[in-house]
Amino acid sequence: MLELAVHVRDLDGLAGARDLACGWAGAGGDAVVSRIYIGDEFCFHRLPGLADLKALLRAAEAGGYGLTLLTPVLTDPQMVGAAPLFAHLGAHRPDTEVVFNDWGVMTLLRERFELTNLAAGRVLNKGFKDPRLADAARIAAISPEARELLNADTFHDAGFQQRMRRLQVRRLEYDLPPYGDDADIGCGLMPAAVYFPLGAITSGRVCWMAGFGRPAREKFVPAKVCARRCNARALKLASPDFALPVFQNGNTIFYRYSDARLSRLGARARAEKVRLVYQGAAMGIP
Secondary structure, three states: OOOEEEEOOOHHHHHHHHHHHHHHHOOOOOOOEEEEEEEOOOOHHHOOOHHHHHHHHHHHHHHOOEEEEEOOOOOHHHHHHHHHHHHHHHHHOOOOEEEEOOHHHHHHHHHOOOOOOEEEOHHHOOEOOOOOOOOHHHHHOOOHHHHHHHHOEHHHOHHHHHHHHHOOOOEEEEEOOOOOOOOOOOEOOEOEEEEEOEEEEEEOOOOOHHHOOOOHHHOOOOOOOOOOOOOOOOEEEOOOOOOOOEEEEOOEEEEEOOHHHHHHHHHHHHHHOOEEEEOHHHHOOO
């Protein structure tokens, strides 16, 4: 059975996102969305407010969906800002799945808020993601080491997986490597989740999109407040050097999987019992 989730900014877009997710992931069999992802793994400003979190929890329960909260790298002041969300979950929904992308946040969630259903997010997973590699097949054929470079990442290392199990992390979440051969999309010792149809290349605290229409002194600096212009919107980036479709959403650059990879993904995820997370609607890149 395929475990399928969708990432949404709010519940208004759930129906459309659910249909798109099933359309992509349903190749080779029926797919049903059973989980909602909220929040964001790249930007503090896209975390829900406390009232929104409560409403999303109620709606997810009423609809029979599991709920996962994505969290980004957080500065100390941002941890203070996010604390009411974590406190509410710890007090009322301690079984809620929370994805961390910051080792300090992991410790905070567990030790201060007693949240233990934790998953390691894709920001922590490192691998080769340069979108300018024009002939990946030729490079991979040079040697076993070259193929390993294009396929290997942190989360597929057996030693790392053992460490995560000792830390009682319950799941590893990642992207398909842009030039990988998808020979094994599972994570061996650990339950896994794969995002589609996008993979993340790089991210940072400074957001180009947040500076649109702002005075020059407020551009290219970390924003204290944000209008969230990036919600469900993306910019397609163009360069003659790109070997992949490349997009920017907020403070993060993404690559899009090929249609051929997407058509195979559902069957591979079923076979290896990997959760799929549809993120296209939330990023404005269906």
